[in-house]
Amino acid sequence: MTPLLKVENLKKNYGTQIGCSGISFNLHPGEVMGIVGESGSGKSTLLNCLAGHLQPDEGSVFYNTKTDGLVDTILMNEPDRRMLGRTDWAFVHQNPRDGLRMSISAGGNVGERLMAVGERHYGHIRENALSWIDQVEISTDRIDDRPSTFSGGMQQRLQIARNLVTGPRLVFMDEPTGGLDVSVQARLLDLLRSLVIKMNLSAIIVTHDLAVVRLLADRLMVMKSGHVIESGLTDQVLDDPQHAYTQLLVSSVLQV
Amino acid sequence: MDYNFAYLDEQTKRMIRRAILKGLAIPGYQVPFSSREMPMPYGWGTGGVQVSASILTPEDRLKVIDQGADDTTNAVSIRKFFEKTAKIPTTENTEEATVIQTRHRIPEQPLMDSQILVYQVPIPEPLRFLEPRESETRKMHALQEYGLMHVKLYEDISINGAIATSYAYPVKVEDRYVMDPSPIPKFDNPKMEMEAVQLFGAGREQRIYALPPFTKVRSLDFEDYPFEPSKADYKCNLCGSDSSYLDEVIIDDKGGRMFVCSDTDYCQKMIAKHGEVSKPDNQRALP
Numbered sequence: 001m002t003p004l005l006k007v008e009n010l011k012k013n014y015g016t017q018i019g020c021s022g023i024s025f026n027l028h029p030g031e032v033m034g035i036v037g038e039s040g041s042g043k044s045t046l047l048n049c050l051a052g053h054l055q056p057d058e059g060s061v062f063y064n065t066k067t068d069g070l071v072d073t074i075l076m077n078e079p080d081r082r083m084l085g086r087t088d089w090a091f092v093h094q095n096p097r098d099g100l101r102m103s104i105s106a107g108g109n110v111g112e113r114l115m116a117v118g119e120r121h122y123g124h125i126r127e128n129a130l131s132w133i134d135q136v137e138i139s140t141d142r143i144d145d146r147p148s149t150f151s152g153g154m155q156q157r158l159q160i161a162r163n164l165v166t167g168p169r170l171v172f173m174d175e176p177t178g179g180l181d182v183s184v185q186a187r188l189l190d191l192l193r194s195l196v197i198k199m200n201l202s203a204i205i206v207t208h209d210l211a212v213v214r215l216l217a218d219r220l221m222v223m224k225s226g227h228v229i230e231s232g233l234t235d236q237v238l239d240d241p242q243h244a245y246t247q248l249l250v251s252s253v254l255q256v
Numbered sequence: 257m258d259y260n261f262a263y264l265d266e267q268t269k270r271m272i273r274r275a276i277l278k279g280l281a282i283p284g285y286q287v288p289f290s291s292r293e294m295p296m297p298y299g300w301g302t303g304g305v306q307v308s309a310s311i312l313t314p315e316d317r318l319k320v321i322d323q324g325a326d327d328t329t330n331a332v333s334i335r336k337f338f339e340k341t342a343k344i345p346t347t348e349n350t351e352e353a354t355v356i357q358t359r360h361r362i363p364e365q366p367l368m369d370s371q372i373l374v375y376q377v378p379i380p381e382p383l384r385f386l387e388p389r390e391s392e393t394r395k396m397h398a399l400q401e402y403g404l405m406h407v408k409l410y411e412d413i414s415i416n417g418a419i420a421t422s423y424a425y426p427v428k429v430e431d432r433y434v435m436d437p438s439p440i441p442k443f444d445n446p447k448m449e450m451e452a453v454q455l456f457g458a459g460r461e462q463r464i465y466a467l468p469p470f471t472k473v474r475s476l477d478f479e480d481y482p483f484e485p486s487k488a489d490y491k492c493n494l495c496g497s498d499s500s501y502l503d504e505v506i507i508d509d510k511g512g513r514m515f516v517c518s519d520t521d522y523c524q525k526m527i528a529k530h531g532e533v534s535k536p537d538n539q540r541a542l543p
Contacts (some may be wrong), residue, residue, distance in 0.1 A: 079399045101386075101407075107414055108407050115410065116403030122478040144414050157542055 002064050004170060004202050005050070006031045010059035012042075012049050018046035018226035024057070025231070029169070032196060034217030034234060036210060036249065042226040043206040044174055049092050050204065051172045052081045056246045063088075063170070086116050090163035094175035096155035099162070101148045106133060106158055107143040113166045132161040136191060143151065153184035157191065164195065171196075171203040177212055189215050210253055215239060222246045262309040264343040272310040272464070276455060279466035284429030286380050291462040293339040300357060301334060304376035304461025308357045311372060311455070312338065317351035318346045324361040324501070324518030331359070338397070350521050362444040364500045364522040367452035369469060375438045380465060385452035402434045405476055413481055422486065430476045435465065437473075443485045443501045447472040474496045482542055490515040494535040495526035521525075 003026035012019035020042035027033055028208040035043050048054040052073055059131040063084070073081055084091050085091070093099040100109050109131040119125055138150075147155050155219055156176065164170065176192065177185040184226075193216055196203060205216060213220055213234055221231040222243065230243045241247045260266070275289035294302040312318070316337050322330040326348040334357060335346045347353050357374040383393040388403045396402070405426050412420045417456060425442035429435050437448060438456060448454065454467040459498045469472065477483040488502040493514040500522055502515040517523035 019539065082399060082401070104386075104411060105414060108411050111410055112403060112407050114403075115406040116401065120475075120479050121478050122340060122410065123408060126414070 001030060003027055003062075004031075004064050005204075006062040006064075006070065007050065008060050010049055010056050010061065012045050012054060012056045018042070020049070020223070020226045025228075027170075027202055027204065029202055031219065032201075032205065032217045034213030034218065034220045035204065035210060035223060036213055037206065037207045037223035038249075041223040043208075043223055045226075046223070047204060047206045048175055051089065052085060053091075053233040069245070074081070086113055086212050087166050088169050090166075090168040091157055092156075092163055092171065092173040092176050096152070096153060096159045096176045097149070099159040100155060102148045103143045103146065105146055106138070106150070109147060109158060109162045110165050111195075113162060117166060128165060132165050133158070135195075137163040137187075153180055153188060154162045156180060156188060156195065160192070160195070164199065164201075167199070167224075169202060171201050171205060173205045173207075176205065177207070177209060184211075185224055192216060210238060210250065222249065260339040261314070261342055262296075262312045262338065264292065264306065264309045267279050268306075269310040272306055272334075274305065275291075275464040276310065276466060277537050279455070279464050280468050282432030282433075282452070283467050283471045284435040284444065284465060286463040286465045288462055288466050291459045294459065296333070296398055298335075298460040299378060300330060301357070301376035302463070303457030304357050304359070304459075305334060305337070305372050305457075306459060307455050307457035307464065308338070308355060309342075310342060311374075312342055312355060312375045314342070316343060316344055316354045317352055318344055319348060319350065319521075320346070321361060321363070321519075321521075322359045323358065323503070324363075325520045339442050341400060360439050360441075361501070361518060362440060363451075364449045364510075364517070364519045365452050366447075369451040370449070371452040373450075373452050375456045377438040377442075377456045377461070377463070378457065380436055380438075380458040380463040381435050382424075400432070404430070405434055406478070407475060409478065419477065419481055419483070425483075426476050426536070427466065428476060432470050434476070435473075438529045440488070441501060442475065443474045443481075444489045445473070445483070446485055471479075471522065492517045492523060492526075492533075494532060495523045496530065497523070497526050501528075 008024050010023040011021045023046055037043050051058040054079040060072045061074055062072050067072050098211040108134050114125050114128060120187040130140050130143060133143055138154055147158055163235045177188055179216060216233045220234040220237045221228050224245050230237060238250055241250050272289055275287045279287045294305055296302060320331040320335045322328040322344045338344060341344055344524040348366045355372050359376045381393055383396060383404060384410060389394050409419050423441050424436055425445055427435050428435055451469050453469060456465045475483040490502060491498045492502060494516050497513060500517045500519060504513055504515055506513050
């Protein structure tokens with residue numbers, strides 16, 4: 001089976017500092033991959049390289065496009081990559097303020113991606129926005145309110161709706177539950193899990209919260225100092241960690 | 257003291273003419289130019305004045321309008337500026353003028369191919385208030401990523417039930433560049449497909465853009481909310497015209513108001529032709 005995303009020997013340095021190095025993996029359709037590691041371990045650098053926000057120094061990222069099959073997104077021309085970024089891909093930022101337009105209503109935020117791919121019928125855009133706002137459990141009468149009047153959890157859910165409205169196949173998430181309180185986190189995770197299953201999404205989730213990957217991810221990569229030190233099935237890695245750092249990480253989770 | 261013809265030195269005029277030619281070659285594209293300090297404050301038409309100064313010849317006859325009127329401060333001072341620095345004749349008659357510098361209106365009378373219309377533009381970037389990063393908006397223009405422009409119209413409809421943007425209404429030029437037509441009322445948008453050359457100068461923002469004659473200019477809209485040029489639903493109180501763009505003027509402190517043509521030259525010609533309206537029918541008091 002052709003993988004949806006095929007990463008080969010990816011490397012990104014910041015001057016002499018290693019961002020991430022020697023990263024290779026395949027991601028198959030419908031699979032959710034978790035990337036865990038401490039702060040500064042290169043998780044976000046890797047994610048940004050994959051999503052085309054950063055230019056890696058070496059390596060290639062092949063994406064299985066609908067029309068042309070596997071294409072190296074790093075060598076792809078910019079208009080095509082940006083087009084992928086707003087149709088087939090989605091990027092959920094840790095801080096919803098980075099992913100939303102705060103001065104535009106919730107409906108406008110959801111509709112923006114539709115208009116960006118050429119939808120020019122107000123009624124259809126409105127209908128779609130309403131349906132998505134409802135799907136992420138935001139009351140539909142808030143559609144004309146600005147995200148700045150929303151709570152943190154609602155903003156994050158709105159960001160997810162805005163990203164999923166064009167029916168992407170691959171979602172990049174950078175700490176989607178960071179900065180939310182525990183009960184809101186649980187609700188968001190629940191929502192994410194049901195959406196991932198319902199839309200058969202592939203996802204790459206960067207987080208330092210092991211509970212998040214336990215719940216969402218099929219496979220797991222553990223990163224330290226820019227390198228992948230351990231990878232495998234999530235339950236396998238978390239239940240039987242082999243590398244000393246992974247053992248430390250698993251044993252550091254606070255128990256209630 | 258004698259000024260160089262039309263105030264600017266010849267090298268500067270050459271530089272601006274080059275920008276104008278590039279603008280005409282790529283309709284709707286904002287050409288950067290090195291805007292000069294002019295003896296008037298930003299916001300008073302420094303861009304338009306530089307464009308006018310670069311295209312004026314001693315044979316030209318200049319008309320300057322501000323919101324359609326020939327007799328407001330901005331129009332009078334720019335007209336005087338060129339009378340003094342270029343020693344060219346000026347006029348208030350739209351037909352007689354060869355160069356018309358305008359702030360926020362297109363004259364009612366259709367322009368001819370022997371005329372040039374120069375706009376004063378405060379903010380040339382139509383995407384500015386949606387995407388503040390200039391590096392990003394330039395990229396969006398280059399890649400034709402104009403979905404964001406419709407987000408503004410979407411917001412209008414969701415808040416007001418109709419596209420409430422009534423001036424600086426964004427247009428798409430020759431199916432390529434989205435352009436801010438400077439803050440003209442959207443009533444004037446359809447007139448932009450005209451015989452005359454249209455030049456746009458933004459002094460503070462250092463941008464020049466242009467429309468050659470008969471360039472295709474389409475106002476953006478939604479399929480189910482089509483573009484509608486709008487004006488006040490009254491007749492002019494002075495000349496009785498029901499087709500010209502109207503200003504609403506408050507005339508007393510009891511809520512009395514009247515509607516008059518914003519194009520003063522047009523209004524006066526209509527009065528000369530048909531006589532003044534004797535009994536204004538559309539004065540109204542606030543409830």
